[in-house]
Amino acid sequence: MTQRRRALIVGGGVIGVTSAYYLSERNWDVTLIEKDSIGGGCSHGNCGLICPSDVLPLASPGAIRKTLAAMCRGRSPLYIKPRLTPRLWSWLLKFALRCNPRDMIRSANGRMALLEPSMLMYQQLFDRLEIDCEWQHRGLLYVFQSLKGLDAYSSTDETLSEEFGLISRRLESQELHSLDPSLKDSVAGAWYYEDDGHLRPDRLMSEWKRILTEAGVQIHENTEMQGLDVRQGTVVSAETSSGDFDADAVLVATGAVAVQMKRQIGVRLPIEPGKGYSITMSRPSICPEIPMLFPEHKIAVTPMNTGYRLGSTMEFSGFDTRINQKRINLIRKSAEVYMREPFGDELHEQWYGWRPMTYDGLPFIGPVPSMKNLFVAAGHNMLGLSMAPATGRLVAELMSDERPFIDPTPYRIGR
Numbered sequence: 001m002t003q004r005r006r007a008l009i010v011g012g013g014v015i016g017v018t019s020a021y022y023l024s025e026r027n028w029d030v031t032l033i034e035k036d037s038i039g040g041g042c043s044h045g046n047c048g049l050i051c052p053s054d055v056l057p058l059a060s061p062g063a064i065r066k067t068l069a070a071m072c073r074g075r076s077p078l079y080i081k082p083r084l085t086p087r088l089w090s091w092l093l094k095f096a097l098r099c100n101p102r103d104m105i106r107s108a109n110g111r112m113a114l115l116e117p118s119m120l121m122y123q124q125l126f127d128r129l130e131i132d133c134e135w136q137h138r139g140l141l142y143v144f145q146s147l148k149g150l151d152a153y154s155s156t157d158e159t160l161s162e163e164f165g166l167i168s169r170r171l172e173s174q175e176l177h178s179l180d181p182s183l184k185d186s187v188a189g190a191w192y193y194e195d196d197g198h199l200r201p202d203r204l205m206s207e208w209k210r211i212l213t214e215a216g217v218q219i220h221e222n223t224e225m226q227g228l229d230v231r232q233g234t235v236v237s238a239e240t241s242s243g244d245f246d247a248d249a250v251l252v253a254t255g256a257v258a259v260q261m262k263r264q265i266g267v268r269l270p271i272e273p274g275k276g277y278s279i280t281m282s283r284p285s286i287c288p289e290i291p292m293l294f295p296e297h298k299i300a301v302t303p304m305n306t307g308y309r310l311g312s313t314m315e316f317s318g319f320d321t322r323i324n325q326k327r328i329n330l331i332r333k334s335a336e337v338y339m340r341e342p343f344g345d346e347l348h349e350q351w352y353g354w355r356p357m358t359y360d361g362l363p364f365i366g367p368v369p370s371m372k373n374l375f376v377a378a379g380h381n382m383l384g385l386s387m388a389p390a391t392g393r394l395v396a397e398l399m400s401d402e403r404p405f406i407d408p409t410p411y412r413i414g415r
């Protein structure tokens, strides 16, 4: 009998757990180590949107100008802490150079290659594995306060439909209010992408933990990888806070923290932590049923069966662990502009997470150059939840030397 190959996965976020699932499906003997608890990182309190409609990367024509203008007004949802780290400035420069139509579409193609199959795979996984995570397939509303904003979005909508076949409906104020009475009358209208969906991310993560345990994956929480024992380009074991783990292949899926792991993995991944916040509450009495984005204020609203979440803002302030009350207040104030009843009575949680941001909006997925059995899956930006199943499958195929179901070139390390 041939011995099963042993995979060690470092990081128990949504990318680590889906990779573990697809590897164990391929008969790997999988061990997953997580320095805190499964789903305790950025995958915990995000907005829960599975949204192919958000395919365009942040680096787009005019992004720098719009951001600077908003920052000067002092109420920008984007904040860059003035720091003299060459790492951040190099990242920003590369980001700025990609703010053109050609690079935007190139990145968006790579993003869609993960987003589209993921949506389908999620629905199959939910049915097959009976995953209870408050999944709802009700679409996503891009709501605009001003008619100018609503009209201006038509060029984005055109790009989405022409380049990616994404179909939406423009809803004028009256139609929008009859669809969703939770919005104020002053709101101008919305673009409705009916194919998107949403779920409760912490529920999804606890379900993944159950499923992986049932599948025989060895999960070690409170176990931090500290180093790798590499011999002639091959990792033989990982040194962790709970001892050494031998492996035939290692996957690093540590989200934004991957940038700090150059010493362990031998490459510096250009990932910046883009800190975002969410506020989870009980459902207000006039609660929306369809999730919403407010592009003019960069806020998301997610109604869930067991709660209601406001989220967003993007802070480039390094690995700062404080909850900045000013940012939380900005989210609250923005929600007040749109919602008749913007808050629920009970506050359940105020949370932050570090989005793993890459300058081109694409994740890093694949083998580490010059290493025989070390792989990375990190840098999923604002869409890690939406891209997870396809990422997990791609990782499992690459690690198993199978022909990948999508072209992995856009995600290669060292691009």
Ligand SMILES: Cc1cc2nc3c(=O)[nH]c(=O)nc-3n(C[C@H](O)[C@H](O)[C@H](O)COP(=O)(O)OP(=O)(O)OC[C@H]3O[C@@H](n4cnc5c(N)ncnc54)[C@H](O)[C@@H]3O)c2cc1C
Pocket: 010, 011, 012, 013, 014, 015, 016, 033, 034, 035, 036, 037, 038, 039, 040, 041, 042, 043, 044, 045, 046, 047, 048, 049, 050, 051, 223, 224, 225, 226, 253, 254, 255, 256, 257, 274, 275, 276, 277, 278, 311, 312, 352, 353, 354, 355, 356, 377, 378, 379, 380, 381, 382, 383, 384, 385, 386, 387
């Ligand atoms: C406010 C907000 C809203 C968002 N909304 C959405 C959304 O609606 N839809 C969407 O698709 N995406 C959304 N995102 C983005 C999404 O949350 C991330 O892209 C995704 O969670 C990244 O997953 P990950 O597994 O790569 O990282 P994480 O979830 O951060 O997982 C990495 C794990 O690695 C562990 N780790 C780190 N170092 C070590 C080590 N040395 N040893 C062991 N373990 C280690 C960490 O503890 C962590 O648990 C949002 C993010 C934010 C902040």
